[in-house]
Amino acid sequence: xxxxxxxxxxxxxxxxxxxxxxxxxxxxxxxxxxxxxxxxxxxxxxxxxxxxxxxxxxxxxxxxxxxxxxxxxxxxxxxxxxxxxxxxxxxxxxxxxxxxxxxxxxxxxxxxxxxxxxxxxxxxxxxxxxxxxxxxxxxxxxxxxxxxxxxxxxxxxxxxxxxxxxxxxxxxxxxxxxxxxxxxxx
Amino acid sequence: xxxxxxxxxxxxxxxxxxxxxxxxxxxxxxxxxxxxxxxxxxxxxxxxxxxxxxxxxxxxxxxxxxxxxxxxxxxxxxxxxxxxxxxxxxxxxxxxxxxxxxxxxxxxxxxxxxxxxxxxxxxxxxxxxxxxxxxxxxxxxxxxxxxxxxxxxxxxxxxxxxxxxxxxxxxxxxxxxxxxxxxxxx
Numbered sequence: 001x002x003x004x005x006x007x008x009x010x011x012x013x014x015x016x017x018x019x020x021x022x023x024x025x026x027x028x029x030x031x032x033x034x035x036x037x038x039x040x041x042x043x044x045x046x047x048x049x050x051x052x053x054x055x056x057x058x059x060x061x062x063x064x065x066x067x068x069x070x071x072x073x074x075x076x077x078x079x080x081x082x083x084x085x086x087x088x089x090x091x092x093x094x095x096x097x098x099x100x101x102x103x104x105x106x107x108x109x110x111x112x113x114x115x116x117x118x119x120x121x122x123x124x125x126x127x128x129x130x131x132x133x134x135x136x137x138x139x140x141x142x143x144x145x146x147x148x149x150x151x152x153x154x155x156x157x158x159x160x161x162x163x164x165x166x167x168x169x170x171x172x173x174x175x176x177x178x179x180x181x182x183x184x185x186x
Numbered sequence: 187x188x189x190x191x192x193x194x195x196x197x198x199x200x201x202x203x204x205x206x207x208x209x210x211x212x213x214x215x216x217x218x219x220x221x222x223x224x225x226x227x228x229x230x231x232x233x234x235x236x237x238x239x240x241x242x243x244x245x246x247x248x249x250x251x252x253x254x255x256x257x258x259x260x261x262x263x264x265x266x267x268x269x270x271x272x273x274x275x276x277x278x279x280x281x282x283x284x285x286x287x288x289x290x291x292x293x294x295x296x297x298x299x300x301x302x303x304x305x306x307x308x309x310x311x312x313x314x315x316x317x318x319x320x321x322x323x324x325x326x327x328x329x330x331x332x333x334x335x336x337x338x339x340x341x342x343x344x345x346x347x348x349x350x351x352x353x354x355x356x357x358x359x360x361x362x363x364x365x366x367x368x369x370x371x372x
Contacts, residue, residue: 003244004241004244010199010204011197011204013204013206014209015211016204016212016213016297018196018197018199018202018213020199021241022241023200024242025199025200025202026242027202028242029297054292054295054296055190055207055208055212056207056210056212056294056296056297056298057292057295057298057299057301058189058190058299059292061291061292061295103348103353104350105247105348105349105350106240106242106243106245106247106349106350107293107297108293109240109242109247109249109347110240111213111215111242111300112242112243112294112297112298113242113243113244114297115243115347116350118350161291161292161295161301162289163291163292163295164289164290164291164292164302164304164354165350165351165354166354167289167354167357167358168350168352168353170357171353171354171356171360172353174357
């Protein structure tokens with residue numbers, strides 16, 4: 001709908017580029033083609049979360065599984081669907097039959113050029129242990145949908161950070177929008 | 187729950203600092219003490235959104251009103267509540283009687299040290315025109331809660347980006363979590 005001048009690159013990092021347009025400072029990942037957040041729920045309504053230490057905030061954070069698309073040479077030309085399935089498997093050990101788009105939008109419209117796609121993963125079968133790739137140490141939590149609010153509040157009281165987009169995913173999981181694809185396709 | 191070495195500062199910008207811990211690159215705002223997102227709904231269930239051009243993503247984005255705390259000398263020692271009321275007034279022209287905490291958590295746990303607090307604003311009275319401060323150009327949208335999903339989908343089809351945390355706010359507004367303060371206090 002509009003366009004701006006190309007950004008001036010202030011610092012090119014290994015993973016993240018710091019740049020400017022006029023006075024506006026913001027980052028952009030330089031090692032991937034996209035970011036996907038996966039909202040997994042089993043057929044018996046167990047919602048799957050991951051817990052991991054996050055150096056930027058220096059805390060253990062409860063999140064939905066997520067990852068970068070095309071960030072490594074061993075899986076080139078990755079689509080959102082294949083990347084979502086790969087990340088879900090790596091982090092949780094679940095294979096998904098269906099990947100259903102829920103939303104896409106900016107990660108942080110004031111400070112990043114990156115956008116994220118959120119998908120629902122359904123038709124889940126546990127086939128591995130999860131835990132992440134060699135650089136990650138991920139703990140898996142399976143929580144009944146009806147218990148999720150109380151469980152998240154308990155985790156918060158224990159000192160975990162809760163990723164705010166968890167509630168975006170739950171909005172869709174609880175299917176309050178009757179026109180959503182997760183109502184139509186599942 | 188844990189602690190890491192102090193980050194190495196790679197670039198100190200005017201608004202954002204680019205830094206590293208080990209191999210991990212991430213940013214942190216250096217011009218404020220916090221970030222607040224305000225979820226405003228009138229007594230007759232009109233949800234208030236803002237629309238503005240966002241240079242990092244080069245698009246017009248639909249969001250909840252939001253802003254930085256203590257980012258200017260003319261409002262020192264600002265609390266979350268006073269900052270939320272100020273930003274809501276600046277951006278939408280609404281005065282809020284009540285500011286109710288909904289959540290806090292990381293903006294982007296893999297790339298930023300910043301956290302955000304989301305609050306509900308209630309007891310609203312329109313007293314000004316809104317539109318933002320002298321650096322902003324904000325358009326206001328008031329949408330009935332029951333029409334929000336269809337309205338957001340229409341905006342998306344028109345080319346607007348939808349900020350994903352809008353759905354986090356809607357999760358709370360629709361009161362799907364019966365233990366929430368917005369159920370207790372309003």
